[in-house]
Structure formats: structure tokens, C-alpha cells
Amino acid sequence: MPDALTxxxxxxxxxxxxxEGCAFVTGASRGIGAAIARALAADGWPVGIxxxxxxxxxxxxxxxxxxxxxQALALGGDVIDRERADAHFSALEQRFGPVLALVNNAGVRAxxxxxxxxxxxxxxxxxxxxxxxxxxxxxAIPPMLRERFGRIVNVASVVGIRAxxxxxxxxxxxxxxxxMTKTVAAEVARRxxxxxxxxxxxxxxxMTADLGGDLLSAVxxxxxxxxxxxxxxxxxxxxxxxSYVTGAVLTVDGGMSA
Amino acid sequence: xxTTTPEAVExxxxxALSSFGPDVDQVTRxxxxxxxxxxxxxxxxxxxxxxxxxxxxxxxxxxxxxxxVGDAIDLVVARAR
Numbered sequence: 444m445p446d447a448l449t450x451x452x453x454x455x456x457x458x459x460x461x462x463e464g465c466a467f468v469t470g471a472s473r474g475i476g477a478a479i480a481r482a483l484a485a486d487g488w489p490v491g492i493x494x495x496x497x498x499x500x501x502x503x504x505x506x507x508x509x510x511x512x513x514q515a516l517a518l519g520g521d522v523i524d525r526e527r528a529d530a531h532f533s534a535l536e537q538r539f540g541p542v543l544a545l546v547n548n549a550g551v552r553a554x555x556x557x558x559x560x561x562x563x564x565x566x567x568x569x570x571x572x573x574x575x576x577x578x579x580x581x582x583a584i585p586p587m588l589r590e591r592f593g594r595i596v597n598v599a600s601v602v603g604i605r606a607x608x609x610x611x612x613x614x615x616x617x618x619x620x621x622x623m624t625k626t627v628a629a630e631v632a633r634r635x636x637x638x639x640x641x642x643x644x645x646x647x648x649x650m651t652a653d654l655g656g657d658l659l660s661a662v663x664x665x666x667x668x669x670x671x672x673x674x675x676x677x678x679x680x681x682x683x684x685x686s687y688v689t690g691a692v693l694t695v696d697g698g699m700s701a
Numbered sequence: 702x703x704t705t706t707p708e709a710v711e712x713x714x715x716x717a718l719s720s721f722g723p724d725v726d727q728v729t730r731x732x733x734x735x736x737x738x739x740x741x742x743x744x745x746x747x748x749x750x751x752x753x754x755x756x757x758x759x760x761x762x763x764x765x766x767x768x769x770v771g772d773a774i775d776l777v778v779a780r781a782r
Contacts, residue, residue, distance in 0.1 A: 585748070585749035589746060589749055589753075630742065631742065633742070634746075
């Protein structure tokens with residue numbers, strides 16, 4: 444009989460992990476990243492919870508996962524910080540084994556009409572959303588090659604596919620993520636490594652709290668999505684069930700890009 | 702770290718390369734990667750094996766210069782010292 448302290452029910456694995464190794468989700472202290480981390484943990488993956496500034500939120504995600512019998516490790520630092528990002532991989536490798544599932548989710552926005560986007564706004568968004576995702580991918584692949592297995596899921600955006608005025612920098616970064624996804628997928632496919640993107644539309648998170656009204660009218664489903672609805676897709680792409688899906692962009696947008 | 706005698710490095714590299722497809726007796730010092738159908742992705746994996754096991758980091762430019770099995774063995778032996 445479980446005692447009161449362990450009474451929280453372990454979540455049901457949908458796609459139980461079949462490999463010895465771990466997952467690393469960047470930007471996992473809240474929103475879509477936290478939902479993906481919880482979903483992968485439910486499938487048995489020990490998960491690295493990457494976060495930038497929200498230490499308490501990241502610690503809460505770790506506690507939540509551990510409370511239901513999972514394993515997680517909070518890893519703080521800006522994804523742009525090359526040395527820190529590399530140290531995160533090393534920490535995960537030491538604690539849980541090779542990172543076999545990488546979810547590049549960390550992202551920022553600095554919106555404005557093009558004439559008003561400063562160099563700093565441009566650089567911040569491109570560095571965080573695209574360059575850091577590339578570096579993490581580059582770091583992740585060699586151990587995956589040796590394992591003949593790997594899963595990389597990049598969180599892109601419908602804005603990387605269709606126009607959204609005021610987000611030239613964000614759109615460019617996400618379109619770049621999609622192009623990178625397809626290219627890397629083709630490079631490593633024959634080693635059992637898949638590289639895919641999910642492209643969320645309007646999802647109810649802190650990051651989109653100031654959006655809504657106007658965008659909602661462009662969503663055929665007439666509602667914002669939830670982080671869990673994006674996580675369900677990432678969870679599938681990480682699973683063995685998705686072994687022949689690579690280079691794909693899975694839109695999760697209530698029909699917005701249809 | 703693995704032993705870094707030239708013989709040990711040679712035998713490990715031959716073993717790694719043969720795991721990518723060619724028969725082990727085809728993997729001679731003189732054989733070119735092209736003859737063995739070893740491509741650039743295989744060489745990236747070889748670089749990872751060498752880094753994991755000998756602590757030798759091989760960059761993209763190092764790899765591009767390698768044409769034969771002997772080139773790879775000599776480079777790793779030289780760097781591992």
C-alpha cells in the first residue's frame with residue numbers, strides 16, 4: 444500500500460522509454476517547455492529542466508516530476524551562454540547517461556514593426572531561438588550517433604510559416620529553426636536519429652498573455668491551445684512510435700495555418 | 702581513457718571503421734575512405750569515438766584532411782601523446 448506521502452499517482456506512460464539515457468528540455472520552467480518535460484518524465488525519461496532566470500519555477504517542475512516517481516535536474520543559465528549550455532549536457536551525461544532526446548524550446552520575443560526592431564532586439568531573438576538551438580543540436584548529435592538513436596524536437600512556430608506583422612525577428616528565427624530541422628534531419632537520418640519541429644500557434648502561456656484577441660480571430664478552432672496539447676505532439680515525436688518521422692513540421696495551431 | 706600505444710589506436714580505429722560497413726580485412730592503412738564507402742557522417746562518429754576514448758578532439762578541418770585509414774591513425778596517435 445502506498446503511504447500518504449507517495450499517494451500521488453504516477454502518470455501513465457503513453458510511450459514508455461526504451462533506451463538508457465535522458466531528455467533535455469530547454470526553457471522548461473514554465474509554459475510549453477514545462478509541459479513537455481512533464482510528459483517525457485511520465486514516459487520514464489529522466490529530464491533536464493533548462494531555465495534562464497526562473498529558478499523557483501524550475502525547482503517546482505523538478506519537484507512535481509519527482510513527486511510522482513520521475514527524475515529531473517534543474518539546469519540554470521541563458522541558452523546563449525555557450526559554456527553553460529555545454530556544462531548542462533555534461534551534467535546530464537554524468538547523472539543520467541547520454542542525452543538521447545533534446546527539445547529546443549527556449550525562446551523569446553521582442554516584437555515591433557520592422558522599422559522599430561533594434562539590432563539588440565534582432566540579435567536577442569535570433570541568438571536565443573535559433574543560434575542556441577543549433578549549438579545544442581551540434582552538441583547533442585555525436586553521442587546520439589554512437590547510440591544509433593536520438594530524438595531532436597525543435598519548437599518552432601506558425602509564425603515561421605505564415606506572416607504575423609510585428610514579429611520579423613521572431614518569424615526569421617522560427618523559419619530558421621524549421622530549415623535547420625529539415626537539414627539536420629537529412630544529415631543524420633540513417634543513424635536512427637530523427638529531427639522534427641512542432642509549430643505551435645496561439646498557445647495560452649505567459650509568453651502570449653499580451654496577445655489574444657486579434658490573433659484568436661485567425662484561429663479556426665476559436666480558442667487558444669494549451670501547453671499540454673503541444674507537449675502531446677513532442678512526446679509522440681520523441682517516442683519509438685515516431686521512428687520514421689523526420690524532417691517534419693507538425694503544426695499545433697487549431698487550424699491557423701491550414 | 703584507453704591505452705594509447707600506436708597499435709592500440711590502430712586496432713580501435715580499424716574496429717570502429719569496420720562497424721560502419723566494410724569488412725575488417727578491407728580496412729588497411731592504405732585504404733581510402735572513399736574506397737571503403739566511409740562518408741562524412743561516419744567520420745563525425747569516428748571523431749566522437751576518438752574523443753570519448755582518447756581525449757583527442759578532432760575538428761572539422763582535421764577530418765576534411767583525412768583521406769586514408771592510415772591518415773586517421775597517424776593523426777590520433779600524434780595527438781594522443
